[in-house]
Amino acid sequence: MISEKMKDLVKNNSVIREMFEEGKKLAEKYGKENVYDFSLGNPSVPAPKKVNDSIKEILDNEDSLKVHGYMSNAGFEDVREKISKSINNRFGTNFSTENIIMTVGAASGINIILKSILNPNDEVITFAPYFMEYKNYVKNYDGKLVEISPNVKNFQPKLDEFESKITEKTKAVIINTPNNPTGVIYSEETIKKISKILEEKQKEYGHEIFIISDEPYRELVYEDVEVPYITKYYNNTFVVYSYSKTLSIPGERIGYVVVPNEMEDSKNIITAITIANRIIGCVNAPSLIQRALIECVDEKVDLSTYNENRNLLYNELKKYGFECIKPQGAFYLFLKSPVENDMEFCNKAKEYNILFVPGSSFACKGYVRIAYCVSTDMIKRALPAFKKLADYYGV
Amino acid sequence: MISEKMKDLVKNNSVIREMFEEGKKLAEKYGKENVYDFSLGNPSVPAPKKVNDSIKEILDNEDSLKVHGYMSNAGFEDVREKISKSINNRFGTNFSTENIIMTVGAASGINIILKSILNPNDEVITFAPYFMEYKNYVKNYDGKLVEISPNVKNFQPKLDEFESKITEKTKAVIINTPNNPTGVIYSEETIKKISKILEEKQKEYGHEIFIISDEPYRELVYEDVEVPYITKYYNNTFVVYSYSKTLSIPGERIGYVVVPNEMEDSKNIITAITIANRIIGCVNAPSLIQRALIECVDEKVDLSTYNENRNLLYNELKKYGFECIKPQGAFYLFLKSPVENDMEFCNKAKEYNILFVPGSSFACKGYVRIAYCVSTDMIKRALPAFKKLADYYGV
Numbered sequence: 001m002i003s004e005k006m007k008d009l010v011k012n013n014s015v016i017r018e019m020f021e022e023g024k025k026l027a028e029k030y031g032k033e034n035v036y037d038f039s040l041g042n043p044s045v046p047a048p049k050k051v052n053d054s055i056k057e058i059l060d061n062e063d064s065l066k067v068h069g070y071m072s073n074a075g076f077e078d079v080r081e082k083i084s085k086s087i088n089n090r091f092g093t094n095f096s097t098e099n100i101i102m103t104v105g106a107a108s109g110i111n112i113i114l115k116s117i118l119n120p121n122d123e124v125i126t127f128a129p130y131f132m133e134y135k136n137y138v139k140n141y142d143g144k145l146v147e148i149s150p151n152v153k154n155f156q157p158k159l160d161e162f163e164s165k166i167t168e169k170t171k172a173v174i175i176n177t178p179n180n181p182t183g184v185i186y187s188e189e190t191i192k193k194i195s196k197i198l199e200e201k202q203k204e205y206g207h208e209i210f211i212i213s214d215e216p217y218r219e220l221v222y223e224d225v226e227v228p229y230i231t232k233y234y235n236n237t238f239v240v241y242s243y244s245k246t247l248s249i250p251g252e253r254i255g256y257v258v259v260p261n262e263m264e265d266s267k268n269i270i271t272a273i274t275i276a277n278r279i280i281g282c283v284n285a286p287s288l289i290q291r292a293l294i295e296c297v298d299e300k301v302d303l304s305t306y307n308e309n310r311n312l313l314y315n316e317l318k319k320y321g322f323e324c325i326k327p328q329g330a331f332y333l334f335l336k337s338p339v340e341n342d343m344e345f346c347n348k349a350k351e352y353n354i355l356f357v358p359g360s361s362f363a364c365k366g367y368v369r370i371a372y373c374v375s376t377d378m379i380k381r382a383l384p385a386f387k388k389l390a391d392y393y394g395v
Numbered sequence: 396m397i398s399e400k401m402k403d404l405v406k407n408n409s410v411i412r413e414m415f416e417e418g419k420k421l422a423e424k425y426g427k428e429n430v431y432d433f434s435l436g437n438p439s440v441p442a443p444k445k446v447n448d449s450i451k452e453i454l455d456n457e458d459s460l461k462v463h464g465y466m467s468n469a470g471f472e473d474v475r476e477k478i479s480k481s482i483n484n485r486f487g488t489n490f491s492t493e494n495i496i497m498t499v500g501a502a503s504g505i506n507i508i509l510k511s512i513l514n515p516n517d518e519v520i521t522f523a524p525y526f527m528e529y530k531n532y533v534k535n536y537d538g539k540l541v542e543i544s545p546n547v548k549n550f551q552p553k554l555d556e557f558e559s560k561i562t563e564k565t566k567a568v569i570i571n572t573p574n575n576p577t578g579v580i581y582s583e584e585t586i587k588k589i590s591k592i593l594e595e596k597q598k599e600y601g602h603e604i605f606i607i608s609d610e611p612y613r614e615l616v617y618e619d620v621e622v623p624y625i626t627k628y629y630n631n632t633f634v635v636y637s638y639s640k641t642l643s644i645p646g647e648r649i650g651y652v653v654v655p656n657e658m659e660d661s662k663n664i665i666t667a668i669t670i671a672n673r674i675i676g677c678v679n680a681p682s683l684i685q686r687a688l689i690e691c692v693d694e695k696v697d698l699s700t701y702n703e704n705r706n707l708l709y710n711e712l713k714k715y716g717f718e719c720i721k722p723q724g725a726f727y728l729f730l731k732s733p734v735e736n737d738m739e740f741c742n743k744a745k746e747y748n749i750l751f752v753p754g755s756s757f758a759c760k761g762y763v764r765i766a767y768c769v770s771t772d773m774i775k776r777a778l779p780a781f782k783k784l785a786d787y788y789g790v
Binding site for chain 2: 001005006010042046047051052059064067071104109110111115141208251253265268269271275279281288290
């Protein structure tokens with residue numbers, strides 16, 4: 001009944017569902033306030049006031065047929081123009097309306113790019129640990145995701161292994177910085193090295209290899225670190241952006257893809273991804289929230305809570321004896337499991353009512369991801385449980 | 396650079412773009428008010444007041460983190476419950492929350508169903524004339540769309556041909572009633588016959604054959620005709636619904652899929668299409684407009700303008716000598732071309748500043764689709780041009 005491609009996903013889904021059900025059971029048994037759920041990347045800081053204000057203003061002042069109507073599959077032109085100018089102002093780029101294609105979030109953005117460039121058996125490289133959905137996105141178009149093993153010293157990409165794994169079949173590389181699940185930001189030097197390797201490999205194989213830069217966490221940066229804008233270093237770069245985290249509106253499904261003019265065959269690529277946006281069924285990014293961006297394009301959520309959470313959790317967990325590097329961005333902390341089997345560690349944590357996700361779900365065994373996009377109060381309440389967990393393992 | 400699957404689409408897109416550019420040129424040359432564009436299915440009647448009122452109320456009263464946040468990939472439970480109850484009230488069905496999966500419009504709904512059930516080379520049958528995107532949707536999952544030739548007498552489906560074209564490979568049948576582009580509604584008798592044929596073929600081949608009922612025009616019905624609710628006639632039916640036309644909000648991308656419990660293996664199918672919703676990149680239907688449905692689930696646009704347009708255009712065009720059947724639903728009129736080559740007819744009409752779409756784009760040569768979701772005033776201004784066109788052809 002179910003397509004071959006989907007069968008395994010349906011089977012494995014029940015495992016995830018079981019975990020979810022278990023979480024609900026814990027909450028019922030011990031009370032919601034005594035269960036510490038760090039498993040989801042759902043923002044805990046509300047959207048800037050301007051988001052709702054802009055929506056209401058649009059509803060009051062703009063024509064309903066325009067606000068809720070079809071537009072070009074690439075999105076409203078005034079919205080795209082506004083976004084291109086904002087990027088240009090901040091990063092010294094030179095984009096205009098046609099370089100921006102509005103999408104149903106970053107997940108759709110990656111999908112329409114992959115649909116436009118992948119032939120069956122093409123390879124897409126990414127660096128572990130990585131957001132597990134990449135594998136599904138690549139499989140959607142019969143491609144193969146090639147993993148570069150994690151560099152657990154500092155979670156910067158392993159460039160030697162990267163270079164050695166690029167083949168005739170390599171069509172694209174997905175990078176994600178600030179990174180989910182580690183919070184690491186790639187330095188300018190790293191980006192330059194990746195670009196240099198790719199330039200050479202493009203020459204060697206005589207075809208383009210794209211960078212797909214997945215940037216939903218671009219604005220979630222806590223230290224004085226610059227997140228390089230990748231198109232400035234490498235021409236064949238797609239930037240995939242989402243407002244989910246920047247504006248705390250993940251449910252609204254709004255983001256965009258940037259295709260620079262410097263990309264080889266950029267005009268046809270823009271046409272292809274615009275058509276892909278239509279035929280995979282999105283048609284266009286949701287219209288009302290698109291229009292709201294005109295006023296909100298330079299807004300971002302208040303980062304102080306995330307930063308407070310980051311410092312509190314990092315400092316306390318280190319004090320208890322856990323090992324982890326301090327995240328510079330995103331809202332995740334990637335903790336070393338005191339035992340090799342990270343699933344076992346997750347299950348043990350559950351006994352103390354702490355829920356987090358095993359690193360194996362990000363192709364990095366021996367670690368767990370703690371999403372600190374929660375209330376600071378919950379973290380404070382969870383700390384004694386973390387302490388007990390540390391004591392149990394004698395770390 | 397561009398994937399093999401997308402190459403033809405990119406090439407053909409420029410043809411459509413040329414038509415579009417030509418329309419713009421006409422408007423520049425003769426003034427926008429002297430160009431009569433009947434090519435697009437973009438609603439011309441604004442959303443019911445309650446839509447915007449509900450959105451504003453939600454923004455004022457509900458928690459921002461909930462309104463704009465992630466929810467289950469299948470959608471908010473309270474929204475799905477409300478929809479299931481509304482369907483049950485109106486059609487005597489017996490759905491509950493889990494039978495409803497919220498989607499990014501009907502286009503996404505069809506995509507996630509096809510992704511969940513199609514293996515490469517599986518066949519999906521549909522009746523010409525049909526919405527041309529079906530072909531792309533089926534191709535997305537390496538299936539093959541099999542057309543049943545049009546019955547130009549009354550545009551009801553040709554059931555003999557249908558029965559003869561069902562094979563071992565047939566996985567699904569897409570029906571669309573009220574129909575785009577003809578405005579025809581399938582009678583209960585027709586639905587019963589289709590169901591009977593499929594029941595027998597399921598037995599013959601020993602596997603399920605699904606009906607995918609694409610119903611964006613369900614509420615756009617002008618005469619006292621019932622649009623049968625397909626799950627009541629055939630267990631293995633997916634209903635694909637969209638609020639685009641019902642509420643005049645096509646840009647918002649909001650709809651749902653119904654999977655009845657009576658469907659074979661329904662629980663796994665529900666899981667599969669929910670996962671497909673996630674991994675093709677939609678993740679979930681946009682959250683704010685989902686929540687607005689709670690208050691708007693039984694609203695619909697004022698049909699009086701569409702009905703006035705329908706009567707005016709039908710009566711006048713008949714009077715001028717054109718041939719067409721009177722549409723009972725949707726907002727299209729399917730006119731017989733006075734010459735065999737419908738593209739030639741479209742080009743001639745353009746000389747009179749009238750734009751419509753050739754029937755060949757719906758797999759039905761010799762016809763054109765006139766979208767009358769425009770202002771009545773534009774129709775009145777266009778009538779002399781239609782008269783001249785009739786005179787030119789001496790119909």
